[in-house]
Amino acid sequence: MLEEDGWYHTGDIGELTASGRLRITDRKKDLFKTSGGKYVAPQKVEGAIQANIPFVSQSIAIGDGRKYVSALVVLDPALLQKWADKRAIQGGYAELSQRPEIRDSIERWMERVNAKLERWETVKKFTILDHELTVENAGVTANMKIRRSVVTDTYGDLVEKMYPQED
Known part of the structure; x- marks a missing residue:
């Protein structure tokens, strides 16, 4: 519904392109706030990770x-699997995904990702899951969107390990 001020309030976050078009980049409800008070759009961070x-x-x-x-x-x-085959390494997804060489490689790539993000958006720690998120394990919806609250609840122990308690 068009509001009195002439705008539609959809809850979307966007930016104007150089050509003057509006590009929707996120949903306002998906933003989270760090303890330092900075708002982070998770889709921006996730998109940077997956693109790079x-x-x-x-x-x-x-x-x-x-x-x-x-x-x-x-x-x-x-x-x-292609990486493993090239190196004649045997194993299934769960085993291969947890190999130190893979973690080291992802860590180097993550440095490149972080160079493209604002300081408060940079990924300080990450965990590689030993399986895919699927509809069957409730990690994604039928149209393959991440179920953020389900994933963070399901993998709460892994999340907590990335945030060690400070004494």
């Missing part, structure tokens, strides 16, 4: 009420 790290197929940015942003990442099974 070839092995990552899914990512979930976390940081609501936390000191920094962290992420859960899921690797593309086909690319991971």
